[in-house]
Amino acid sequence: MPLFKALGNALSLEKPRPRWHAHRDYARKALIIVQCFYVIVLLQFVDFVSSLQRMAAAPEGFQPLWPVLWVDLVGLEVAAKILIPAMIATGMAAVIMWHCFWVRLASSILILQYTAISNSWGAMNHGYHELFWISVCFIFLPNARNQKIISSRVAIIQLLTCVSAAMLLILLFYTMSGAYKVIDALQMLLAGEKGGFSPHAMADTLAWRLMETKNTPIFADFIIENPLIGWPMFFWIYYAELVAIVIFFRPALHRAWGIGLIIFHFGTIVFIEIAFPLHIVFNALLFMMSPYHPGRVHSKEMVASLPILGIVLRRGLGWHAAPVKT
Amino acid sequence: MIRLEFEILRIGDEVFEPPANIFDLPEYFATAQRRDVSLIKAGRAVLAARGRDPERGEVRRRNLEEHYLRLDQPVHYRMVIVKFDPLVRFKTGQVFDRVEVSTHLVEPRQ
Numbered sequence: 001m002p003l004f005k006a007l008g009n010a011l012s013l014e015k016p017r018p019r020w021h022a023h024r025d026y027a028r029k030a031l032i033i034v035q036c037f038y039v040i041v042l043l044q045f046v047d048f049v050s051s052l053q054r055m056a057a058a059p060e061g062f063q064p065l066w067p068v069l070w071v072d073l074v075g076l077e078v079a080a081k082i083l084i085p086a087m088i089a090t091g092m093a094a095v096i097m098w099h100c101f102w103v104r105l106a107s108s109i110l111i112l113q114y115t116a117i118s119n120s121w122g123a124m125n126h127g128y129h130e131l132f133w134i135s136v137c138f139i140f141l142p143n144a145r146n147q148k149i150i151s152s153r154v155a156i157i158q159l160l161t162c163v164s165a166a167m168l169l170i171l172l173f174y175t176m177s178g179a180y181k182v183i184d185a186l187q188m189l190l191a192g193e194k195g196g197f198s199p200h201a202m203a204d205t206l207a208w209r210l211m212e213t214k215n216t217p218i219f220a221d222f223i224i225e226n227p228l229i230g231w232p233m234f235f236w237i238y239y240a241e242l243v244a245i246v247i248f249f250r251p252a253l254h255r256a257w258g259i260g261l262i263i264f265h266f267g268t269i270v271f272i273e274i275a276f277p278l279h280i281v282f283n284a285l286l287f288m289m290s291p292y293h294p295g296r297v298h299s300k301e302m303v304a305s306l307p308i309l310g311i312v313l314r315r316g317l318g319w320h321a322a323p324v325k326t
Numbered sequence: 327m328i329r330l331e332f333e334i335l336r337i338g339d340e341v342f343e344p345p346a347n348i349f350d351l352p353e354y355f356a357t358a359q360r361r362d363v364s365l366i367k368a369g370r371a372v373l374a375a376r377g378r379d380p381e382r383g384e385v386r387r388r389n390l391e392e393h394y395l396r397l398d399q400p401v402h403y404r405m406v407i408v409k410f411d412p413l414v415r416f417k418t419g420q421v422f423d424r425v426e427v428s429t430h431l432v433e434p435r436q
Contacts, residue, residue: 060392060393060396061389061390061392061393063389121364121368121389121393122364122368122371122386122389122390122393123363123364123365123367123368123371124367125363125364125367194327194411200413203412203413204327204411204412204413205412207412207413207415207416208327208329208412208416210416211349211412211415211416212349212362212366213349213362214349214350214352224413224416227413274363
């Protein structure tokens with residue numbers, strides 16, 4: 001814990017001072033996030049049930065990953081007959097009984113089972129990884145109803161720790177994605193090849209996807225004909241992803257980063273027809289609705305709080321970053 | 327850009343001259359079209375596995391065929407690695423280099 005506190009202080013812009021009276025407000029907002037999450041889980045289970053039926057009807061090519069090795073013993077059809085009623089029951093239970101440890105654990109296990117089955121066809125996709133890892137963080141929520149949580153300091157801290165862990169994990173995923181992109185772009189740059197830092201990077205990506213999918217997203221042609229317009233968008237995405245994990249320690253930027261990442265995901269839908277609807281929902285839930293966002297923030301303070309870019313404004317122009325209150 | 331691509335040489339009695347890209351045949355390969363990113367990832371996994379363990383590579387290739395390429399007719403296909411500039415290829419069709427990796431026949435569904 002002291003190490004975590006030291007890390008938080010290092011990444012924050014000021015040393016935070018605990019304000020216990022504010023934690024109840026955070027907790028009330030965090031409870032809304034938790035309840036919304038389990039409604040989303042129920043909605044996803046609807047999709048999972050349909051998808052499992054389709055996969056069970058065409059099991060050729062199924063090569064089970066480690067969490068679903070048991071499916072090889074019983075067959076995909078029998079596995080679907082076990083998992084589908086379990087998902088229906090658990091999904092509904094989770095909405096009203098999320099305070100029960102076993103319901104939360106079952107939700108997480110079922111999400112893992114479906115994710116593993118859907119990725120057991122020779123390739124790994126990551127559309128449900130965020131859903132799974134948030135469900136894992138929420139396994140450790142306090143086993144009490146709302147009123148009891150709000151009246152207990154220990155339960156409040158436990159609740160906020162779980163929600164914070166989910167936020168931190170999601171931001172870590174974006175940072176990992178950004179780091180891989182930047183490393184790859186640097187390697188291409190050093191090799192003298194066109195890569196992610198090239199002014200034509202976005203146009204290249206769109207052209208390649210159009211050739212592959214034979215679809216024509218309505219804005220893709222515009223970027224292909226005017227490649228330099230896509231360059232700042234690409235650069236911004238690299239930056240926003242790479243520094244995402246630092247944003248956890250800058251509550252004033254939570255909402256802006258949530259909006260920015262959602263716009264990024266809409267961009268991938270609009271330009272290359274790759275959709276991650278759950279990621280959009282979780283960015284809205286965890287960051288646009290962040291329990292730690294201070295409310296009104298002066299735009300100058302927000303800009304001065306930006307990782308790396310804000311250093312120039314703080315050191316060079318004497319701007320002040322948004323204060324961090326915990 | 328260097329990418330792995332799948333070229334279809336023949337489906338049943340229908341010969342494709344020149345070979346058709348799998349994504350140009352959505353009427354035959356709907357799953358490949360719908361899960362295009364998964365197909366490319368699966369193809370890369372086949373090549374990667376072949377480099378380390380040829381037997382494992384063959385298992386992965388057969389799984390890929392099972393899920394994306396098997397039809398009610400025999401399918402003759404080829405894996406190629408293509409080097410190109412996306413914008414140049416998109417506008418003119420030109421590729422810089424093309425290496426044929428392997429050619430295979432997928433038996434029809436029983």
